[in-house]
Amino acid sequence: MTDQPPKPGNSRSSPKRKLTPLSFILLACASFSSAQTPGKAPTLTVAPVPLVTTQRTKQTTVEINFRVPPGYHVNSNTPKSEFLIPTTLRIEVPTDIILGKTEYPAGKDMTFPFSPDEKLNVYSGDFTIAVGVHPLRSVVPGKYAMHGTLRYQACDNAACYPPKNLPVSFEVKVVKEPPAPHKNPAQSPHVHN
């Protein structure tokens, strides 16, 4: 048995080209179905944070974007009940880099089938948390990795899932502050002899 070259007029395309659109659709279907699987804890995702350049002695805001899978929500940072677990971001910073204020977005007040009479303050879809980063003058210029954790507790319309921790990391490039503008030193009068 020998391989036959494709006959002229045989329009079979390469398997790769033929499968690509179908594979894409299947992957989309599979990811959609897995995101909706009941009884399975959803996982939030964090978008890669572009390298942030900041000067020493100045505070720069780093925005970190998160996504809640469709069909789920997480409590905001200020849920309305003392028993609900707020979404919190904790970042560990290297020595001599100070963490500024962490700004959480306002949640949406929503009612759910399990809570028709009580509005809950939640995040769903995409949300952004902003973190202030403030390198001190003593920081050696260079790149610094910042690591942290987003703690959240998700629910869907009928069930809630145990709290989870999502690792978060980003890099900050610290550069020297521009030299301070210095006044011209007092000119000594020219002496003409």
Added chain:
Amino acid sequence: MKRSPLVLIVLAFVVAVMLYFGVHQAQRPGASLTTHLKLSSPAPDFSLESLDGKTTRLSDFRGKAVLLNFWATWCGPCKIEMPWFVDFQKQYGSQGLQIVGVAMDDASKEDIGKFAKDMGVNYPILIGKEAVGDQYGGVPALPETFLIARDGKIMDKIIGLKGKAEIEDAIKEALNSRPAPSQASASDGAVTAPPQK
């Protein structure tokens, strides 16, 4: 053979429909029992501390129909069910229903107690442990409720918040179950697995 893009679109649509119905099939109560914990299998016994400090075993309730509810203070849907369970315990307690709550919580015992008191809970609340959750399939979502027949076997499993009537039907079914012959004389428990401490 040349396949038109239409064929691929139809094929993708069929796959999407199959996935959709597959997900909905999995949502049916009892359809997603883990492989090692099936309907009609003996409910694993355990030993946990209750809010009042007593050690309670599931097998203490042998001969009764047990509604075993895994919940947590941070679980909104659980708060909806708890008043129902209070009503069920009042209504069916004399017929042999015993509701048992297991708090799968990181909160302190005091906080759990406060929560339960606020909810007017009239049934035992036990402080859950991960090992006990693992015995019941890991309890990945709350609330999760098991209906245990009088013979100690699992009759039904309900994940998430369902209707009150659906839970009540499951309770009635459990109440109609017969105790194991050996349990009639209270000489032997239906539970076979050793209790988790």
